[in-house]
Amino acid sequence: MKGLVVVYSRTGRTLAVGEKIAARLGADIERIAEPRERRGIFGFVRSGYEALREKKPPIVEPKRDPSRYDIVIVGTSIWAGRMASPMRTYLFRFAGGFHRAAFFATSSSGRNDAALRGMARVAGVEPITVMELAPRDLKEDVENRIERFIAEVEAESTANRLQDR
Numbered sequence: 022m023k024g025l026v027v028v029y030s031r032t033g034r035t036l037a038v039g040e041k042i043a044a045r046l047g048a049d050i051e052r053i054a055e056p057r058e059r060r061g062i063f064g065f066v067r068s069g070y071e072a073l074r075e076k077k078p079p080i081v082e083p084k085r086d087p088s089r090y091d092i093v094i095v096g097t098s099i100w101a102g103r104m105a106s107p108m109r110t111y112l113f114r115f116a117g118g119f120h121r122a123a124f125f126a127t128s129s130s131g132r133n134d135a136a137l138r139g140m141a142r143v144a145g146v147e148p149i150t151v152m153e154l155a156p157r158d159l160k161e162d163v164e165n166r167i168e169r170f171i172a173e174v175e176a177e178s179t180a181n182r183l184q185d186r
Contacts, residue, residue, distance in 0.1 A: 022046075022091045022092060022175075023048075023089075023090050023091045023092075024043075024046050024047070024048030024049070024090060024091065024092045024093070024094065024174075025048055025049050025050070025051060025085055025087055025090040025092070025093045025094070026039045026040075026042050026043040026046070026048050026049070026050045026051070026093075026094045026095075026096065027039075027050075027051045027053065027083075027087065027093060027094070027095050027096070027111065028040075028050065028051070028052055028053065028095075028096040028097070029052075029053040029096070029097045029098065029105045029107045029108040029111070030052070030096075030097075030098060030127075031059050031064075031068065031098055031105065032098070034098065034127050035096050035097060035098045035125075035126075035127045036052060038096060038125060038127060038154060038163070038167065039052075039094075039096045039125075041163075041164075041167055042094055042096075042125070042167060042170070042171060043094075045167070045168075045171050046094075046171060046174070046175075048094070049085060049090075051083055051084060051085045053080055053081075053083070053107050053108060053110075053111050054080065054081040055078065055079065055080055055081065055107055056079055056080075056081060057078070057079075068100045068105065068106065069100050069101045071100075071106035072100035072101045072102075072103040072104070072105065072106050073101045073103065075103070075106075075109065076106050076109070077106065077109050077110040077113055078106050078107060078110060079110070080107050080110045080111060083111065083114075086115075086118075087115050087118055087119055088115070088118040088119070088120070090120070091120055091121060092120065092121040092122065092123065092149075092174065093119050093120075093121070093122050093123075094122070094123045094124075094125070094174065095108070095112070095122060095123070095124050095125075095140065095144070096124070096125045096126065096127075097124075097126055097127075097140070098126070098127050098128065099126050099127065099128035099129075099130075099133050099136050102133065102135065102136060103135075103136050103139060104126070104136050104139055104140050104143075108140070109143060112140060112143040112144040113143055115144070116143060116144055116145040117145040117146075119144055119145070119146040121146070121149055121177070122141075122144060122146045122147075122148050122149070123148050123149050123150045123151065123152075123170070123173070123174050124137055124140050124141070124148045124151045124152075125151065125152040125153070125154065125170065126140075126151075126152075126153050126154070127153075127154045127155075128153065128154075128155060129155065129156060130155060132153075133153050137151050137153070149173065149174065149177040150170060150173040150174060150177065152166060152167075152169075152170040154166060
């Protein structure tokens with residue numbers, strides 16, 4: 022299985038999870054970058070506004086084409102109950118180009134079903150599994166949560182390889 026982990030992270034929490042997943046799966050990693058900074062209070066406010074308005078801000082051109090991968094694992098932080106706006110840009114750009122996908126999100130509260138459904142809608146793919154991580158999960162149980170997520174990804178990939186034979 023050739024995998025790609027695509028991550029947008031403003032603070033580094035989501036990136037840390039994505040790096041663990043990529044290392045565990047032996048997958049490539051693509052970090053979504055922006056030409057404009059989001060630091061400080063103004064960056065925080067702009068981020069929430071863009072998420073609420075479902076904006077698609079410019080991003081730096083990604084280096085990897087997700088259509089060349091068997092599975093793409095997409096990770097984003099949640100802003101104002103929605104996916105981060107740079108991830109919206111990425112998913113919109115590559116919509117319909119994912120063979121299989123899995124999503125994960127980090128947030129301050131959890132309960133982000135609507136954000137994860139929004140990711141599926143924009144990407145044009147139903148995820149094989151999803152994982153939400155709130156701050157308590159990142160402190161207490163992150164390794165076990167990541168292992169369960171990876172096990173679900175691997176089980177689905179194995180089932181699909183057998184079915185394709």
